[in-house]
Amino acid sequence: MAGRTFRIGTRGSRLALAQTDLAIAALRRARPELSYEVVVIRTRGDRDRRTPLSQMGGRGAFVAELEQALLRGEIDIAVHSLKDLPSRPAPGLTVAAVPVRDDPRDCLVSRDGRRLESLPAGARVGTGSPRRAAQLRALRPDLEVVEIRGNVDTRVRKALEGEMEAVVLALAGLSRLGMADRVAQVFAPEEMLPAPGQGAIALETREDDAAAVALCAAADHPGARACVAAERAFEARFGGGCNAVVAALAVAEDDGLWLRGLAAAPSADAFFRGEARGPLERAEALGEALAEELLRRGAGALQPRG
Known part of the structure; x- marks a missing residue:
């Protein structure tokens, strides 16, 4: 392992790069003497911001290219939002580490800081998640739940500029981007139960790369x-x-x-x-x-x- 530079694969969004910085910091704490190189890979989900995820194979739209790069040996470790990983791992790959998890809850960003209960009847609330949409409908059946795509900055802007009254996002993502001050409401799990793995980062490696598996294991929580x-x-x-x-x-x-x-x-x-x-x-x-x-x-x- 000594002298090896570990290539860390990531999506190119601002949030993905922030999460990669957190992952590398965890690896450096465990093995500060090693070298790390960030390799940015554009996924299908990044290239196509208009098609609903449900029509693109679901969350795999954000991970397939990273996993293919791992299997081809182009990167040594892939950094994912764990909730984007399909629940069954790809053959030949393993989730070698789950570092310390951030707050897993969902939150509301609204144009004027209103909480969900204060939004007017018929207000448009955006989310790209069927899970969030169903729970929003249960909490406020009088709202119009609108499907949206785009990165965190784009979704927040849709609410703040009035394209819709509010959007629902993962609190961890906003916090990692330094945008926690935009949050109008954090949902208790009793109100909106999070996605499996939300708030966690996954470090994925090839099963047969013993050095990468051992390195990641040192950052596991x-x-x-x-x-x-x-x-x-x-x-x-x-x-x-x-x-x-x-x-x-x-x-x-x-x-x-x-x-x-x-x-x-x-x-x-x-x-x-x-x-x-x-x-x-x-x-x-x-x-x-x-x-x-x-x-x-x-x-x-x-x-x-x-």
Whole structure:
């Protein structure tokens, strides 16, 4: 490993580069003597800002090119927003580290700082997430939920310039970009349960690159990894993907994990919620068990069709 320069692959957006800086800082804390080079790769999701993600293969639109670059040996480590990774890993690749997680909650940015309950009936609220849209409809069925694309800066601008009354975004993304002062409201998990893995960064490597796997492992946070493992196992049982209205949040407690999960119809006509507790070392089993409970209660009818 000594003398090797590790090539870190990332998307080119301002948020992706900020997350890559955080990832490299975690790697440097673990192995300050090593060298790192940032390699920017444009993904399909970056090139096409107009087509709805549901028509582009879901969240994979942001990760496929990075994973292909890994498999071709053009980069050694790929940095992802963990919530963008499909719930099942690509063959030959592994999530080698989940560093310390940022705040996983969703938030509202509005033109005049209004909270959701203060928006007028019929107000247009933007989101590119079916999960957020369904929960918005449940909270305020009198609003018009509008699908939007674009990076964080673009979405915030749509609200501040009046194209719509408000937008819903991940709090972690705004914080990483130094835009937390734009937040009008942070949603409690009871109001809007986050996406599995939201707020976490994933470092992905080739399974057979022992040096890269070992380097990333030094930056891994066991508590964050256990939480996202439970959330992603819950999601995987429903099929995952951008069209699945599935949400989950696990919190590490002194004696284990507390997992909350949700499956809903995109129209918000049907919601299934549940929670479970268990040991950290059984994180995936906990997620699978909670999903099975919701499926037994009828959530199976909500699964996306292939």
